[in-house]
Amino acid sequence: MKKLTSALLLIAGAATATSGWAAGCDIGAPKTQRVMLSDLIIDPNLPPGSLLDSKIINVAGWMAQSCSGSVPYRSTMSGSWSQPNALIPGVYDSGVPGVGVKITDYRFSDRYVPQSTTLTSTGDNPILGSDIQLLFYRTGDITPGSFPGGEIARFSLPDSDGNLTDVLSLQLISGEVRIKSCYAKTPHQTVELGTIHRDAILGYGSTIAPTAFKIELLCQGDLPVNVSFSSASSMPSPDAGIVPIDNIPGAATGVAIKVLYRDGSPLTFDTPRTYHQAGEREIAIPLLAAYTPISDTITPGAARAAITFTITQN
Structure with missing residues (x-):
């Protein structure tokens, strides 16, 4: 007699109640x-x-x-x-x-x-x-x-x-x-001062080989603007209008660049002047740049300096 057997596979599990809340x-x-x-x-x-x-x-x-x-x-x-x-x-x-x-x-x-x-x-x-x-x-x-x-x-x-x-x-x-009522006609310009012999440099405060240049503004409307100049050097200016030259390899020492108005008065940095008070379409700010000694001892080399100008309007 054949004996039949069977097996019952029980799969056990548990159901649990969950509780929670949305993150918020x-x-x-x-x-x-x-x-x-x-x-x-x-x-x-x-x-x-x-x-x-x-x-x-x-x-x-x-x-x-x-x-x-x-x-x-x-x-x-x-x-x-x-x-x-x-x-x-x-x-x-x-x-x-x-x-x-x-x-x-x-x-x-x-x-x-x-x-x-x-x-x-x-x-x-x-x-x-x-x-x-x-x-x-x-x-x-x-x-x-x-x-x-x-x-x-x-x-x-x-x-x-x-x-x-x-x-x-x-x-x-x-x-x-x-x-802006006024903006620069030429935002960037280079002024070439040329080459001079150090024997031509006189005492402190003197200027040598001044070169004329100008800042030109194109304007519209009738609102005034303020223009201010700043030295771009990391060194402090020793006197009004004097820009220390860049400290680069081969740079000259004992000399700086002096920037003046055409009447000979030095440019005062970080001090705004007001322009465009008569509704002009074009404005020119005439300036001079010149070598100037800042020490009794001068060594030859490259003399490069920079100033920035800022136009502001209320």
Whole structure:
């Protein structure tokens, strides 16, 4: 007789009840920061890619009182500032042709909007945000005009129910782009002083072989501008209008370059003078540059120095 056997395989398991909650944050009431920009007054000589201006938005403080678990964080450009510029990576169109913008992130001040990442909470400690910086860049030919209003950026965390919610919205209220009343006809120029023999150099304060040059401004409108000059040397100027020469291999010593107005008065650095008070279309600032001794001992060599000039307008 055959004996039939069978086996019953029992698979044991256990069902357990689970309990939990969505990771989220106590964010309180969402914040809206109204942004009123001062006018951006643009020098049209600046090439594409140049930084035009910047503005700090004071919003540092807590983004959320606390968060539970790991939570998503998002920052996005929005409204009229939501379109990436086609030419400069990381820059967004501002709504004014030729002007682009970047915004530093609320949570990560060393990064730029947009950001998408996960934040891990540390107990009951708040999630903090920093001040935000707006940076404006030239992206092409500029057409002056007003920035479109409305929301320009938002920063989001999940609420206590896990729903992504804006913790901060930047709302642009006002701001305009204008071209400077005056700008440099030639932003960069070289003045050749030539070669002199050190025996031709007289006592301290004297000037040798003065060379005439001028700063030319092209102007529009009737708003006045201020022009100031500064020494580009890392060494302090020993006297009014004196620019120490660059400390390079083979440089001369005991001599500097002195810059004067055509009437012989020395240029006073970092002191603005007002021009364009009569609506002129062109302005020339006539100057002289000359060698000048600054020591009793002079050694021959190259003598190169530089000054910068800045045009400002209210």
